[in-house]
Amino acid sequence: MTAERQNISAANAERFAETIAGIIDQGAIAVSLSLGHRTGLFDTMADMAPAGSLEIATAAGLAERYVREWLAVMVTGRVVDYDPETSCYHLPADRAACLTRGAPLGNLAVYAQHVALMGGVQDRTIACFETGEGTDYVDYPCFHQIMAEDSAQTVAEALFDHVLPLAGGIEDRLADGIEVLDAGCGRGGALIEMAKRYPNSSFTGYDLCGDAIGWARAAARRLGLGNVNFEAKDLTGFAEQERFDFITSFDAIHDQKDPEGLIHGLRASLKPGGTYLVQDIGGSSRLENNLDFPMASLLYAISLTHCTPVSIGQGGEGLGTMWGWETAEAMLSDAGFATVERHVLPHDPLNVWFVARA
Ligand SMILES: C[S@@+](CC[C@H](N)C(=O)[O-])C[C@H]1O[C@@H](n2cnc3c(N)ncnc32)[C@H](O)[C@@H]1O
Numbered sequence: 001m002t003a004e005r006q007n008i009s010a011a012n013a014e015r016f017a018e019t020i021a022g023i024i025d026q027g028a029i030a031v032s033l034s035l036g037h038r039t040g041l042f043d044t045m046a047d048m049a050p051a052g053s054l055e056i057a058t059a060a061g062l063a064e065r066y067v068r069e070w071l072a073v074m075v076t077g078r079v080v081d082y083d084p085e086t087s088c089y090h091l092p093a094d095r096a097a098c099l100t101r102g103a104p105l106g107n108l109a110v111y112a113q114h115v116a117l118m119g120g121v122q123d124r125t126i127a128c129f130e131t132g133e134g135t136d137y138v139d140y141p142c143f144h145q146i147m148a149e150d151s152a153q154t155v156a157e158a159l160f161d162h163v164l165p166l167a168g169g170i171e172d173r174l175a176d177g178i179e180v181l182d183a184g185c186g187r188g189g190a191l192i193e194m195a196k197r198y199p200n201s202s203f204t205g206y207d208l209c210g211d212a213i214g215w216a217r218a219a220a221r222r223l224g225l226g227n228v229n230f231e232a233k234d235l236t237g238f239a240e241q242e243r244f245d246f247i248t249s250f251d252a253i254h255d256q257k258d259p260e261g262l263i264h265g266l267r268a269s270l271k272p273g274g275t276y277l278v279q280d281i282g283g284s285s286r287l288e289n290n291l292d293f294p295m296a297s298l299l300y301a302i303s304l305t306h307c308t309p310v311s312i313g314q315g316g317e318g319l320g321t322m323w324g325w326e327t328a329e330a331m332l333s334d335a336g337f338a339t340v341e342r343h344v345l346p347h348d349p350l351n352v353w354f355v356a357r358a
Helices: 010-038 041-046 055-058 063-078 109-120 122-131 143-152 156-166 170-176 189-197 210-222 259-269 295-311 324-334
Strands: 081-083 088-090 179-183 201-206 228-232 242-252 270-281 339-343 350-355
Touching: 010 041, 010 063, 010 122, 010 295, 041 055, 041 088, 055 063, 055 295, 063 081, 063 088, 063 324, 081 339, 109 122, 109 242, 122 295, 143 156, 143 189, 143 210, 156 170, 156 189, 156 210, 156 259, 156 270, 170 242, 170 259, 189 201, 189 210, 189 228, 189 242, 210 228, 259 324, 324 339, 324 350
Parallel strands: 179 201, 179 242, 201 228, 242 270
Antiparallel strands: 081 088, 270 350, 339 350
8 A cells, every 4th residue: 555545634534525425416316317307307396386296297187196306316416495393395486497498597407418318337347447448329229319309409509599699690691592511410409590591592401410411301291391312421531612601510529530631621621712610519628627617427428438439439649638738739730710709608618619710
């Protein structure tokens, strides 16, 4: 045993052990927040006066015994209030305000799903530690559903008020009619919103995953959109010379096989005067700068369990979620864009936005 281990401060060690116990407890609450979101329990409870577990379970269409146990997690986690006199549970409106679909503060329970997912792939992640190999998107059940809900809040719902205005003048060009690509479009929520708003423009969405593309196509079909086309495509080595006026990528560069190559390919795919709008994770490339970055541990853990292994699984370098805005900015500059602007949007503190002009 090292001298350092023999001479520890018992008080410091006890304090730290309490911190760790608290972290484990909070982690259990996070997984249960995900359950509350996926089962619709938060949405159900937000519309109810204080009620017993049977009434809540009935309203949610769920089994009472499980709802009661979940409620116990929520009560001890101080998410739900409990009145022992009446055995009634209540989700106060000021807590529902960040836990329900369409919530005014954004639905934070959506992000809790990432915690549940990373727990679910623990064995697969351990295999990655042991072999150095990567994973495949099929290893992550519900990933595209979670991602679509996540980006609906940061991108699709903010598109017209916050996102497109970053690329000054693009709204007028979209209204006139231009060619648009969303690279790594996932389930295509952002592109569908643009296609609805701008019928004179043509929209293309490419993504590696056929299941996400199938979902996007079905959504476009349901809406009767004739100006949007989704295609399953591996963007490794991608370039469609000077085809597009406007290219977007939303949280879709760092987990590619070859992020730098893709940025070069997207630059080549822009017509002269075209614009590339990129959202990606806004941490720094330097670990020491991220100690106070919001939800940095969550982001590194998503990187560890998803973004890094899916890149390695494609034969890529595994750049990681926290590749950092410095690396992103340098790659954009190296790709030959005439100008590169960096922005942070108040509704989306975890991400950085770049506007790069050809
Ligand atoms: C974090 S998700 C973001 C999805 C979508 N842009 C959104 O905001 O919801 C990253 C996306 O990049 C896609 N992707 C990863 N590697 C790819 C590749 N080599 N070619 C095309 N798409 C890829 C994934 O399938 C995934 O949908």
